Amino acid sequence: MITPVRSVTAACVLGATLVVLAACGARETTRAPLPAPSATSPVAEPPTLAPGPAGMTAVFEHGPRDAGRTVALTFDADMTADQGPRAAQGERFDNPGLIAALRELKVPATVFMTGRWAEEYPRQARSIGRDPLFEVASHSYSHYAFTDHCYGLPTIGEEGMRADVERAYAVFRKVGIRDAVPYFRFPGGCHDRRALEALTPVGVTAVQWDVVSGDAFATDAAAVSREVLNGVRPGSVVVLHCTRSAAPTTERVVRSVVPELRAKGFRLVKVSELIGASNGRR
Template sequence: MLSSKNLIAFSLIAILSLSAIFNPYTNKYLKQLQGDSTFVSKQNGELYNLIVKAADYYQIEPQNAKIDRVWKAMPGYNGIKVDIEASYQNMKKDKKYDEKKLVFVQIPPEVHLSDLSPSPIYRGHPEKPMVSFLINVAWGNEFLPSMLATLKKNKVHATFFLEGRWAKENPDLTKMIADGGHEIGNHSYSHPNMQLLSAAETREELTKTNEIIEATIGKKVTWFGPPAGAFRKETIDIAHSLQLGTVLWTVDTIDWQKPQTAVLIERVTSKVHPGAMILMHPTKPTDEALQTLITEIKSRNLRIGTVSKLMDEERIIKLYGPQNMEQDKKNP
């Protein structure tokens, strides 16, 4: 005796079976109702089952942006899932499983960085295998062309925080930085201690710099890096009202003290990690260390991108290989 629930399902399948003759779209849903085994048996079941297994393995839930107790504002990170049907279509011609042909769908979080209350940002998401170079510029013109050449050679884009007064006096260098594909941020106008400024003075420092940079390169400024990392809550709030996120750093080269190149490299490589933001300036030790830093960071399977790229929610997908899936996922 069929239960009422099973009777309804059986009847629905029977109706769909008849309509499938006339409607190919119905046929698709019929296959789903009949279960994966019937569907798979008609489409190279072994291949399909491998894709289903991979889909289960790679499924990752999104993570919301949040205010962390230590790291303050932290961006969210997309989840992922495998589009089983699209992946199967990619592989069915060759009739063999190819992990590189898996089709992934990114799943956005519900809470984004822009949803959070104004708060400083010290790092990207700790699971994102990317870091950023923050290059504060108020002096050091003689080292910029060489540093830009090294970045270009390695196809690396950084975020340069420019003092407004410097940008006004050096429009050609400002344009050179922008033309290299780098991001430009606001580093105040006159490099004051922002913690000691009035609200009106803070707004003027930020507004003047925004106007100079935007007039020079034709792009709006998104990020603010306070000189020497000095700020108070009002500083963050005013920057936010001007649509600027306030960025600090995770790893400091302390290059303004002109350390030995090897010392600077050790400072960075001993502390760098996914999501890190590395502070530097146009100095001789940084210029000399830059190639080694890029090579070492990339050797750790970390990408180097702008602050905006580090803060976006796009998940960087790592393929594990079927033979090493379990081991690799435990040690991403």
């Protein structure tokens, strides 16, 4: 869960006792599964960035500023590995209204989903993953931190980092998400050299952002919308969340921001398009 500190220049995940982690869902009864891709029509491989110095995992923050007025809205579907009891007691981590709004407005989006959330809501995960409007990327399996002192999140040891990311992709395949993209967002955005080196064998591009929406725990949708509209530049990656409990304004923000961005000449795209337009630049 990411929140601003004074402005959009900082991101924060609240401590373990305060986090109400977001998740992203879709109505389970409104869309039939899409047919499997034809064997004669292979799906193009999504673009990735070449490894950085010493072969470390590359980090992508925004697309090129001079390649058109494109912007990617991204949504973190957060659920930690230890939140099963809360879900069993009735707490909902999904936001069907948000996903419905994205579909209604025809907004391409990248959903960074935890594997634990996909396990909890397999039908919703499959619905999102099979909708060509969206692409699903990894937000880890557990939503535990990949560095020390990451806003109170439990920490994964270096030896477990690769396995945690690979486990998320294994869950995606198990629940029926086809062609999850090889992009990874660190929980809380926290990473260091050690984490980037640990993930090199996985072959993912780490995706950060350059615009923090401030939707986490926000109650003023207009204020969040202003943060987005004031921060967006050509090539921006905007981080938002999708949950009815921890980010209750996000659907309203999307319904407000999307028409305004389009009126300003911005074209909404998935992260994969921004990375593809970068031609290897970070």
